[in-house]
Amino acid sequence: MESFLLRALLSGMGVALAAGPLGVFVVWRRMAYFGDALSHSALLGVVLGVVTGLNMNLAIAGVCVLVAAFVTWLHSRPELPTDAVLGIFSHAALSLGLIAASLASGVRMDLMGYLFGDVLASSWEDVVWIFLGAALVLTLLVWYWNDLVNITVHEGLASLDGVSVGKMRVLFMLLTALVTAAAIKVVGALLITAMLIIPAAAARPFSSTPEGMAIRAALIGTFSAPLGLFASYHWDLPSGPAIVLVACVFFLFSLGVGKRG
Amino acid sequence: MTQPALADSAVTLLTAQAISVVRGGDGVLREVDLAVREQEIVTIIGPNGAGKSTLLAALMGLTPLAGGRVIRHPRLVVGYVPQRLRMxxxxxxxxxxxxxxxxxxxxxxxxxxxxxxxxxxxxxxxxxxxxxxxxxxxxxxxxxxxPNLLVLDEPAQGMDMAGEQELYGFIEQLRREEGMAALLVSHNLHFVMAGADHVICLNRHVCCFGSPVAVSTTPEFQQLFGSKATGLGYYQHHHDHRHTPLGVVRETP
Structure with a gap:
């Protein structure tokens, strides 16, 4: 196998491995819009990284964390519905990112690559970053699994069980920021949320426990990545959208086949 | 208002001192005092929007207080049954x-x-x-x-009459056999009168407080329960047996 293809394969599978189990929480907690807000603002992180010469992954993760904190603060204002707040924010962030990218003239950057992903261009350094990020995300998810499921069911009950609800919310935010930073190279800012929610949704009909759903989401994601890449390589399709479409096929299949409580 | 003594030695599990809760600029609770002692059943009654659920949340530390304080006994373990859980x-x-x-x-x-x-x-x-x-x-x-204190927010919701009776019987049994205290929001007149040691009428502040018999003569109570309460000659008797949900006497083992 050509080595660029191997790197692309590893990058895609690494991201999917972490995005699947995190994605089940995005689906359970109805936070797809939150994922959009974070991933759209990742573009700002990219521009920041390009302009300042900082490490790109750190710049993206940093901006995502700031945005997550801001959005969580906006959340606490009860007069606006959450989906509207997040909808406003995510498009504002996207517009701001696009304008910042065009203003940063003189700096050459592949905008399309950051919007839709350019996994075939990933370097060994990218692969290492993705696997470090995925390992960290999975470790934290396993460590706090019971508490995270507990607050997802009922925050008041979890709080009486001694779970720090605020800490878990912050953790969830940080994990989403990390996955976003890792995934932008693979599927691009516009499609990151798809990697979070589609494998999770496809896993639901086959699962009867929270853990089972997380594991199946990880598997569906890690299968979608090589199949999408193969399609992309074979028919010369854009790689990010190809991976997302393969995941969608799994989802459609699950609608027809899976029938479990 | 003084609380009639259950037993002088009884440990107070939970005490609220003049707690207030404000939400969106509105005072939801105003200077509410309350105490629950070991093995005691305290029932909160009040109209819709009286702040009953908010009071429970505030007592359990789930809602920030705008004033006052809640004192929890170090041995307090709360078991909470929320009003509803949407799965x-x-x-x-x-x-x-x-x-x-x-x-x-x-x-x-x-x-x-x-x-x-x-x-x-x-x-x-x-x-x-x-x-x-x-x-x-x-x-x-x-x-x-x-737990040594059960906090229940309208626990009989969605239950039929027999189920409701069973549930309240169960709460009384837990108190009797396990020494569990209970603080609950309930509008089951029978339970409020027969099961509770104390009743609190809440309408954003404590309207009245006392033993069920004492509270039942207050205008707030009568307004809440209407003619049901006024016409009710409540007959209290000691049970040496249990009833099945259908009323058949079941021997105690």
Whole structure:
């Protein structure tokens, strides 16, 4: 196998491995819009990284964390519905990112690559970053699994069980920021949320426990990545959208086949 | 207002001193005082929007206070049954797993579960439960940490008359046999009159407080329960037996 293809394969599978189990929480907690807000603002992180010469992954993760904190603060204002707040924010962030990218003239950057992903261009350094990020995300998810499921069911009950609800919310935010930073190279800012929610949704009909759903989401994601890449390589399709479409096929299949409580 | 003594030595599990809660600029609760002692059943009654659920949340530290303070006894372990739990079908969770979320390594309170009719629900998905089944499961979960105070927010919701009676009988049994105190929001007139040691009428502040008999003569109480209460000659008698839900006398073992 050509080595660029191997790197692309590893990058895609690494991201999917972490995005699947995190994605089940995005689906359970109805936070797809939150994922959009974070991933759209990742573009700002990219521009920041390009302009300042900082490490790109750190710049993206940093901006995502700031945005997550801001959005969580906006959340606490009860007069606006959450989906509207997040909808406003995510498009504002996207517009701001696009304008910042065009203003940063003189700096050459592949905008399309950051919007839709350019996994075939990933370097060994990218692969290492993705696997470090995925390992960290999975470790934290396993460590706090019971508490995270507990607050997802009922925050008041979890709080009486001694779970720090605020800490878990912050953790969830940080994990989403990390996955976003890792995934932008693979599927691009516009499609990151798809990697979070589609494998999770496809896993639901086959699962009867929270853990089972997380594991199946990880598997569906890690299968979608090589199949999408193969399609992309074979028919010369854009790689990010190809991976997302393969995941969608799994989802459609699950609608027809899976029938479990 | 002084609280009639249950026993001078009884430990006070939970005390609220002039607590106030403000939400969106509105005062939801104004200077509420309350105390629950060991093995005591305290019932909160009040019209819709009186702040009953908010009061429970404030006492458990789930809602920030705008004033006053809550004192919890170091030995206090709360078992909480929320007013409702909306289970999203997208989260696959069996009843057994849901109960264990509270204490993953604790053993299930199987004897109580049998009494509640919960033992046969264990493998059912949470989102498929009926309203009454959900209340039983929530109560079981509240019991798994072996609490000394149960906090229940209208626990009989979605239950039929027989189920409701069974539930209130169960709360009284827990007090009798396990020494468990209970603080609950309830509009079951029979339970309020016969089961509770103290009744609090709440309408954003404490309107009246005292023994059920004393409170039942207040205008607030009569307004809440209407003619049902005024025409009711409440007859109190000692039970040396239990009734099945259908009223058949069941011998105590």
């Amino acid at each position: 999203d079908p997208v989260l696959p969770l069996t009843v057994a797993r849901f109960i264990h979320l509270s204490a993953p390594r604790a053993s299930l309170p199987l004897a109580w579960m049998g009494r509640l009719g919960c033992d046969r629900l264990l493998e059912r998905p949470m989102h498929g439960l009926s309203g009454g089944e959900m209340q039983r499961v929530l109560l079981t979960r509240a019991l798994i940490r072996r």
